[in-house]
Amino acid sequence: MSDERYLVVGLGNPGPRYAGTRHNAGFLVLDVLADRAGGRFKSSKHRAEVLEGRLVAHPAVLAKPLTYMNDSGAAVVNLGRFYKVPPQRTVVIYDELDLPYGTVRLKIGGGDSGHNGLKSITAALSTREYARVRFGIGRPPGRQEPADYVLRDFDTVQRRTLELELDRAADAVEMLLEHGLEPAQNAFH
Numbered sequence: 001m002s003d004e005r006y007l008v009v010g011l012g013n014p015g016p017r018y019a020g021t022r023h024n025a026g027f028l029v030l031d032v033l034a035d036r037a038g039g040r041f042k043s044s045k046h047r048a049e050v051l052e053g054r055l056v057a058h059p060a061v062l063a064k065p066l067t068y069m070n071d072s073g074a075a076v077v078n079l080g081r082f083y084k085v086p087p088q089r090t091v092v093i094y095d096e097l098d099l100p101y102g103t104v105r106l107k108i109g110g111g112d113s114g115h116n117g118l119k120s121i122t123a124a125l126s127t128r129e130y131a132r133v134r135f136g137i138g139r140p141p142g143r144q145e146p147a148d149y150v151l152r153d154f155d156t157v158q159r160r161t162l163e164l165e166l167d168r169a170a171d172a173v174e175m176l177l178e179h180g181l182e183p184a185q186n187a188f189h
Contacts, residue, residue, distance in 0.1 A: 005059040006177055007085040008033065009076055011094040011117040014066045023150040025095040025135040025169075026117075027064050028162075032170040034062055046082060048075040056178040061085065072117040073124025080125070090130040091173060092121060097146055099136025101158055102165035104172045104188045107132050108181055131176060135169050 010026030018024050034041060037053035041064060044050040051062040061083050065075035080090060094117055099105060109128045112118035122128050140149030154162055168188070175184040 003059065004089060005061065005083060005085050006055070007061050007063065007076070007080055007083060007090045008055065008173060008177075009063045009065065009072070009079075009090065009092045009121075011069060011072055011092065012064060013068050014064070018151065020153045021151050022095050022137040022154060023069065025137060025166075026093040028166050029093045029133070029135060029169045029173070030062050030064055032166050033173060036170065036174075037062065044079075046075055046078045048079060050079070056174045058177050060177070069117040069120075071120055073120035073122070076121050077124040087125045087127050087130040090125075091133060091176060092118070092130060093133040093135065093169065093173065094118065095137045095150060096134035097137060097139055097150070099134055099138070101136055101138040102161060102168070103134075103136030104165075104169045105134045105136070106172055106176055106181060106184050106188060107134070131181065133169060133173055133176065135165070 010030030012024035012027035033055060034051050037051060037055055039051045039053045041049035041051045047067050049064040053060060063079050065072045067075050094115060098113060108131050112122060140146055172184055172188045175187055
């Protein structure tokens with residue numbers, strides 16, 4: 001067992017209007033992890049819903065920022081300070097337009113690919129060096145605007161396998177915590 005705590009953040013937008021949307025993939029993966037940790041999210045003073053528990057023998061704080069996507073960094077930096085978790089042990093789970101639906105990719109650092117949640121977190125932490133678990137949502141069909149696409153629910157075909165894909169993403173997070181980046185990449189890429 002390790003006593004190094006991790007901060008695992010799922011990105012999304014709060015409220016029932018956004019609950020099943022593609023942009024809330026991070027929240028959806030966090031729900032799977034919360035079930036595995038055997039806990040429930042509670043409101044916190046850090047502008048996030050938080051669950052303190054264990055993931056694969058590591059103490060972990062699971063967090064859903066309630067700041068809306070564009071200001072996720074405020075919650076992440078406050079949670080990191082409060083729980084004394086450095087960016088190097090912070091994992092951010094989010095939706096990725098540039099990956100086919102259901103694809104899971106892991107990395108540390110890199111750009112934000114136009115993702116406003118990542119822009120906010122990178123600016124707030126003053127570093128890009130945090131782990132990212134990207135959940136592919138694919139590109140919008142035809143001429144649909146990406147902003148409209150991400151704020152819509154998964155389509156009927158995607159919903160058939162959504163639970164399985166969310167489980168795979170949760171598996172990737174657990175493998176990242178337990179074995180590190182390279183073994184997780186080898187297993188999921």
